[in-house]
Amino acid sequence: MKILIIDDSLLDRRLLMKVISSSGITVEIVQASDGDEGLKILSQSSEEIALVLLDWQMPKMSGIEVLKAMSKNADFKKIPVIMITASASEDSRQMARDAHPDLAGYLVKPYKTERLIEMIRLWVK
């Protein structure tokens, strides 16, 4: 079982890994630095991915484009996605929900680590 982190910020990826590992959740973490790379990883190992933690603003392919691509693909559609972004407005949340109606969560940076762990635990035991 793996968690896929898709975020262009190396520091944000490191922070997420630190939070997950210190929470006691035992899971392998794979990383992608943009949406394009994230979709490639999904296409190679979608069966093993239990959860995707997805940033919004990324070069090459944004988080919204990733959500749209995932919702159109039968294999990817069932994988839960938590969007973690600095875009806090209600319009942004709605745009994410429109892109992927089954979005598992939407977390605004800076987030409380307890809240993130709580959301992850809903999908990864």
Next chain:
Amino acid sequence: MGEINPHQNFKNNFNQDEHLFIESVTPEEELSLQAVLLAEVVKRLLETKANLKLSEKPNIQKQPIVEFRKRMRVVSLDKFPIGSYISVVNFYLNEKEMKVHKAIGAIVVSVAEDYISFLFKKMEYPLIDDDDPAVLEDAVGTLANLIAGNFKAGITQWGYQDLAMSSFRSYKNDVIDGVEFDATQKEKYVISFIIRGTKMIDIELTLGKVPRNQAVAYKRIIKKGDI
């Protein structure tokens, strides 16, 4: 160029309840208010995320935009002679305009090189290698994304249309190819943040006319305490 005192500039717009109606400000005052909001966003982020208090109020100054080949020049060496890292996030009216690089504005975050590691440690990020330029560029970009996203949410709450936001692009000391901006804008705001007696962060804001959702805007007011 001059320091902005928002309370003095807009005091005539406060009603008896000491509220400021956004509808009553001029386009020039609008950007000034947005600069005040940006300063408040950064102050709160530093307080809540890094447990850092500013040594003094953010210094907000209006400065002319220096244009070079239709882009805004950004040089940070005069602000931080010891060196700094700069990160740029652009705003667009929508995703379509982002694809064709028709920017409506930009936030440019410069952080003194010697304090990047300190700031991120305070924000409880994993330790960073402050000898690695790529890591430092990433760190300042991460901060710029955080600031720009929270600023964007703030102006949306004031009734402005939600904007599309770019990913960050980071540089050392200057932005060689300049920054995309709305060429109708001739001035920008520069906000300096002093922490522990030292200027650590400098932020530039340029923003063109952003449409407002009137249904929201007519109800939206700013409490005097907010600025």
